Amino acid sequence: MTLPTPQPGVLDIAPYLGGDSRIDGVDRIIKLASNENPLGCSPAAKAALAAAAADLNRYPDGGSADLRAALGRRHGLDPAHIACGSGSDELIGLLCNAYAGPGDEVLYSAHGFLMYAIYAKGAGATPVKAPETDLVADVDNLLAAVTGRTRILFLANPNNPTGTYLPADAVRRLRDGLREDVLLVIDAAYAEYVTANDYSDGADLVRSTENTVMTRTFSKAYGLPALRLGWAYGPAAVIDVLNRLRGPFNVNAAAQAAGVAALEDTRFIDLSRDHNTYWRDWLTRRLRDLGLGVPPSAGNFVLARFDGPDRAEAADAFLRARGLIVRRMAGYGLPESLRVTVGTGEETERLADALAEFMRPE
Numbered sequence: 257m258t259l260p261t262p263q264p265g266v267l268d269i270a271p272y273l274g275g276d277s278r279i280d281g282v283d284r285i286i287k288l289a290s291n292e293n294p295l296g297c298s299p300a301a302k303a304a305l306a307a308a309a310a311d312l313n314r315y316p317d318g319g320s321a322d323l324r325a326a327l328g329r330r331h332g333l334d335p336a337h338i339a340c341g342s343g344s345d346e347l348i349g350l351l352c353n354a355y356a357g358p359g360d361e362v363l364y365s366a367h368g369f370l371m372y373a374i375y376a377k378g379a380g381a382t383p384v385k386a387p388e389t390d391l392v393a394d395v396d397n398l399l400a401a402v403t404g405r406t407r408i409l410f411l412a413n414p415n416n417p418t419g420t421y422l423p424a425d426a427v428r429r430l431r432d433g434l435r436e437d438v439l440l441v442i443d444a445a446y447a448e449y450v451t452a453n454d455y456s457d458g459a460d461l462v463r464s465t466e467n468t469v470m471t472r473t474f475s476k477a478y479g480l481p482a483l484r485l486g487w488a489y490g491p492a493a494v495i496d497v498l499n500r501l502r503g504p505f506n507v508n509a510a511a512q513a514a515g516v517a518a519l520e521d522t523r524f525i526d527l528s529r530d531h532n533t534y535w536r537d538w539l540t541r542r543l544r545d546l547g548l549g550v551p552p553s554a555g556n557f558v559l560a561r562f563d564g565p566d567r568a569e570a571a572d573a574f575l576r577a578r579g580l581i582v583r584r585m586a587g588y589g590l591p592e593s594l595r596v597t598v599g600t601g602e603e604t605e606r607l608a609d610a611l612a613e614f615m616r617p618e
């Protein structure tokens with residue numbers, strides 16, 4: 257008997273593990289494991305979600321027209337060049353399926369977001385990593401890793417889990433050094449949090465080239481990961497491909513309605529960014545004072561580097577025993593590190609205090 261067999265690559269995928277939300281035997285947990293917004297989401301988004309409950313018997317707008325119009329207004333973009341997805345993850349997956357297949361390579365930096373490799377394998381393509389320099393994507397190494405088989409280069413900017421980013425001129429140099437037929441995907445999931453003035457989310461590069469796409473999400477600063485909502489801004493030809501490949505109703509009506517309302521509530525995003533900047537920088541200083549290595553982060557999380565994998569594991573266990581959940585990083589090739597999301601002020605202080613206790617000499 258020959259049983260059904262998946263396509264090559266599929267069984268090479270190690271399933272993505274999200275951050276834990278509970279610990280057996282611990283009542284009050286503080287989850288700092290999934291880069292969620294500790295301030296919640298816009299109240300206007302919640303109200304829009306509740307109102308959407310009145311029309312559950314109707315199919316959503318398959319083209320997410322109102323949402324794309326709202327995105328266009330908010331970001332100064334042509335809505336015709338936007339495609340929405342069920343989380344930006346879906347769009348990343350569709351891009352892999354559309355532009356890479358068996359024999360092709362999908363390139364990303366060594367500690368880049370895990371979903372790139374998962375979707376590349378799902379498309380039958382080969383994920384390829386280029387070394388980073390001091391946990392920052394390295395333009396020269398990325399360009400040196402390009403082969404005749406490279407089809408897509410994913411750059412998370414800022415990157416998860418390192419938190420580091422490439423300034424706009426470096427990203428342009430990367431694009432300029434790539435062959436024309438290589439699609440550059442700039443994953444700007446944390447763009448709303450970035451305050452550096454040499455940073456660009458990549459929209460300008462999308463506008464001025466024919467082979468660059470930017471992906472964005474409502475899961476991070478907008479605080480709506482439960483709804484699964486993301487979007488891509490790209491050249492007409494790439495958006496056309498996404499529209500052919502995506503499910504006809506891939507973004508549900510509740511997500512569309514909440515997304516429109518969230519975009520209009522600019523105050524919530526400003527508040528989230530200001531809160532994050534203050535507590536991320538506070539946390540970075542505290543952890544460095546404890547002797548931990550912490551790369552400068554432009555996102556809503558920091559990477560805490562311990563002396564080795566054993567120390568990181570012990571720290572994780574120590575935190576868990578106190579109800580604090582952070583993220584182990586072995587899957588990212590950083591077994592000596594833990595990634596810590598910036599929480600509320602109280603949560604962030606509790607985390608720092610617990611790590612201080614862990615690091616205290618015997």
Ligand SMILES: *Cc1c(COP(=O)(O)O)cnc(C)c1O
Pocket residue numbers: 291342343344345346369412415416443445472473474475476481484485486
């Ligand atoms: C969280 C995250 C995403 C996407 O999340 P969705 O919830 O699927 O929109 C994409 N890229 C990076 C780097 C992320 O950290």
